[in-house]
Amino acid sequence: MIIHLIAGARPNFMKVAPLWHALSRAPWAQPVLVHTGQHYDETMSGVFLSQLGLPTPRHSLEVGSGSHAVQTAGIMVAYEQLCARVRPDFTVVVGDVNSTLACALVCAKRLIPLGHLEAGLRSGDRSMPEEINRLVTDAIADLLWTPSEDGDRNLLREGVAAERIERVGNIMIDCFELQRNAIETARKALEFGLKPRSYGVVTLHRPSNVDDRAQLEVLVQAMNKVSRHVPLIFPAHPRTMNRLKSHKLDEMIAPAITMTTPLDYVSFMSLVSDALLVITDSGGVQEETTYLDIPCLTLRSNTERPVTITEGTNELVDVSNLSAAVERVTSNRWKHSRRLQFWDGRTAERVVASLSRWRSTHVR
Ligand code: UD1
Numbered sequence: 453m454i455i456h457l458i459a460g461a462r463p464n465f466m467k468v469a470p471l472w473h474a475l476s477r478a479p480w481a482q483p484v485l486v487h488t489g490q491h492y493d494e495t496m497s498g499v500f501l502s503q504l505g506l507p508t509p510r511h512s513l514e515v516g517s518g519s520h521a522v523q524t525a526g527i528m529v530a531y532e533q534l535c536a537r538v539r540p541d542f543t544v545v546v547g548d549v550n551s552t553l554a555c556a557l558v559c560a561k562r563l564i565p566l567g568h569l570e571a572g573l574r575s576g577d578r579s580m581p582e583e584i585n586r587l588v589t590d591a592i593a594d595l596l597w598t599p600s601e602d603g604d605r606n607l608l609r610e611g612v613a614a615e616r617i618e619r620v621g622n623i624m625i626d627c628f629e630l631q632r633n634a635i636e637t638a639r640k641a642l643e644f645g646l647k648p649r650s651y652g653v654v655t656l657h658r659p660s661n662v663d664d665r666a667q668l669e670v671l672v673q674a675m676n677k678v679s680r681h682v683p684l685i686f687p688a689h690p691r692t693m694n695r696l697k698s699h700k701l702d703e704m705i706a707p708a709i710t711m712t713t714p715l716d717y718v719s720f721m722s723l724v725s726d727a728l729l730v731i732t733d734s735g736g737v738q739e740e741t742t743y744l745d746i747p748c749l750t751l752r753s754n755t756e757r758p759v760t761i762t763e764g765t766n767e768l769v770d771v772s773n774l775s776a777a778v779e780r781v782t783s784n785r786w787k788h789s790r791r792l793q794f795w796d797g798r799t800a801e802r803v804v805a806s807l808s809r810w811r812s813t814h815v816r
Pocket of ligand 1 (some may be wrong): 517518548551581582690735788
């Protein structure tokens with residue numbers, strides 16, 4: 453059974469890697485890695501392939517950046533041409549990026565069976581491009597693999613048939629567990645001259661936070677204020693770095709904030725593991741911090757990952773209450789996380805079992 457695994461943007465590689473390894477061990481499966489090229493910088497793509505033990509992608513669509521329509525349509529055209537040449541028996545898309553949506557649409561139109569890993573997450577905010585990608589992908593996928601119970605509930609509410617939904621857990625935790633030894637020995641903080649549990653890690657890249665100059669300036673001021681109490685390290689996404697430079701806000705950043713280029717997975721998780729706190733607008737980082745019991749201050753007004761708030765260390769903040777939240781962390785008044793069901797490093801195994809069951813009823 454030839455199974456396309458679609459990866460395009462940075463967070464996809466962490467989700468595809470554990471599944472790639474698990475499928476490679478299944479005698480009936482032939483996983484084929486397809487890279488759409490949504491992310492193309494070495495620091496956003498290549499370094500993850502090599503570090504997570506992924507092979508050179510069998511197919512590279514090399515679509516690159518563009519507006520949503522240009523990027524999504526470019527991936528669709530390229531992936532449809534690929535499927536016309538070498539039709540897979542099954543395609544797996546992960547997460548909620550434009551590559552996820554584009555390849556899902558191609559599969560639906562060409563009647564290629566489709567599985568969505570990380571299905572069912574909803575922020576309820578349709579101004580986020582990712583929410584549209586999630587809604588459409590889940591409406592057309594054949595198998596929906598959810599990370600947590602809220603995912604099942606969201607899908608059922610939207611009318612998805614119960615037999616298409618399977619709760620498999622959080623694949624990001626598989627990736628962490630596969631790299632745990634490397635992460636625990638990396639000691640990245642020391643390289644940056646930071647003492648464990650004394651610093652914060654910042655990641656920001658959502659258009660709603662970084663695209664508008666006034667909003668970004670207010671955020672830089674808020675970070676500068678935090679850095680007077682807690683030194684920060686800020687590996688900046690290319691989108692964020694471009695905006696900081698073009699708005700000349702990079703010159704305003706306080707010296708207690710260490711700016712770096714995007715980091716590889718092991719270095720980044722090493723920094724997060726030893727951090728006092730994390731300030732972010734990323735989806736995956738909300739989950740990783742909950743797993744590691746590190747306080748997570750999410751600069752967004754909503755999240756598609758509510759279990760990280762109800763069961764974990766995550767809290768939604770804005771610039772007006774960020775400093776007070778940091779103060780609660782430094783004075784040891786932050787909540788701790790509980791263990792979440794199926795966040796156990798065995799999600800890829802459950803997806804392989806699900807695919808094997810699907811195969812036994814659909815493939816002669
Ligand atoms: C995309 C995803 C977002 C995810 C994020 C993780 C969508 C709609 N958004 O956002 O959900 O959280 O990836 O990083 O799919 N750029 C480079 N080099 C690269 C990639 C991007 O310089 O390798 C720059 C380009 O200027 C590009 C911009 O970053 O236009 C934005 O990239 P894009 O892929 O459009 O969206 P992200 O903001 O990365």
